[in-house]
Amino acid sequence: MERRTGKLILTLVVIIFGSASIYVINSTADTYMEVAKAESLMRAKLIDFSVEENTVILTFRFNNESSLDLVLINVQFNMYGNRVYVGNYDMRERIPLKTGEKDVEIRVELIPRYVEKLVGSDDTTLQSYVLSGSGSIQWFLTGAAVVELPFGEFESYNVTIREQWVSA
Amino acid sequence: MKVKDIGKYVWEAGYIALVSAILANYWIGYNMRDISPLPAKFPIAFIVAPLCGALVFLFVREVRRALYATLAMCTLACIATALFIALPCFHSLLEFRIGTALALRFTIIMAIFVFPLTIGGAFVAAFLYPE
Numbered sequence: 001m002e003r004r005t006g007k008l009i010l011t012l013v014v015i016i017f018g019s020a021s022i023y024v025i026n027s028t029a030d031t032y033m034e035v036a037k038a039e040s041l042m043r044a045k046l047i048d049f050s051v052e053e054n055t056v057i058l059t060f061r062f063n064n065e066s067s068l069d070l071v072l073i074n075v076q077f078n079m080y081g082n083r084v085y086v087g088n089y090d091m092r093e094r095i096p097l098k099t100g101e102k103d104v105e106i107r108v109e110l111i112p113r114y115v116e117k118l119v120g121s122d123d124t125t126l127q128s129y130v131l132s133g134s135g136s137i138q139w140f141l142t143g144a145a146v147v148e149l150p151f152g153e154f155e156s157y158n159v160t161i162r163e164q165w166v167s168a
Numbered sequence: 169m170k171v172k173d174i175g176k177y178v179w180e181a182g183y184i185a186l187v188s189a190i191l192a193n194y195w196i197g198y199n200m201r202d203i204s205p206l207p208a209k210f211p212i213a214f215i216v217a218p219l220c221g222a223l224v225f226l227f228v229r230e231v232r233r234a235l236y237a238t239l240a241m242c243t244l245a246c247i248a249t250a251l252f253i254a255l256p257c258f259h260s261l262l263e264f265r266i267g268t269a270l271a272l273r274f275t276i277i278m279a280i281f282v283f284p285l286t287i288g289g290a291f292v293a294a295f296l297y298p299e
Contacts, residue, residue: 018186021193036256151202
């Protein structure tokens with residue numbers, strides 16, 4: 001009889017802790033799925049590209065499919081114009097990425113020696129080169145964006161950037 | 169007599185399933201770090217594992233059966249953890265190949281720690297509270 005009471009008490013304890021554990025697993029699973037959505041469905045798509053003097057303005061569209069409040073902490077890429085390397089550029093501003101789409105504008109001032117290599121003379125700007133119709137530039141970007149999850153500063157992931165654009 | 173036995177086995181199976189849920193929860197919490205609401209900095213899973221073994225022995229009260237029950241409980245907890253880790257695969261958010269590799273990695277590490285710890289916990293309980 002005493003053993004049966006002991007078993008009943010143990011069962012009661014295990015029911016309480018087991019139910020609490022199942023509840024915690026369930027809530028952890030929800031967050032885990034949101035993190036999986038944020039990581040696997042996030043894209044950095046180049047939607048606009050314009051040239052002002054020797055500055056290139058790139059607009060990336062980030063889509064946050066999760067319900068988490070993400071933060072874009074870094075965008076870094078190598079840039080090529082007509083297959084010629086024109087430098088490595090980055091943007092280190094913290095930009096919140098709420099649920100949905102967010103357009104991020106990045107202004108990149110090209111290094112003069114690369115501009116010269118691209119347009120063929122030192123007194124022509126990129127803008128005048130493109131507007132004069134003397135030639136089109138096929139741009140290619142390869143790099144990554146770093147996105148921070150709302151679980152502490154070491155929880156982040158990378159989004160691959162691999163985009164092309166033609167200025168004509 | 170037979171119905172009574174079936175009831176006893178069902179009770180035991182339910183008990184072991186719940187203990188395995190407790191163990192899986194703490195191990196998932198340890199692996200998921202800040203995603204889980206459980207404390208991440210202190211690995212509480214390493215304390216909970218022997219306690220789960222002790223809980224199994226105190227319920228079964230037979231060393232040999234407690235050993236088998238502990239092995240079953242750990243296996244269930246490992247399966248639950250593997251399924252949890254592979255969860256994004258079932259929603260097409262992760263490739264099955266990657267999900268399986270991740271789940272296997274986490275579960276093998278879990279098994280290496282959890283099996284000796286729970287069996288140890290059960291045997292310590294058997295020593296302290298003999299049959």
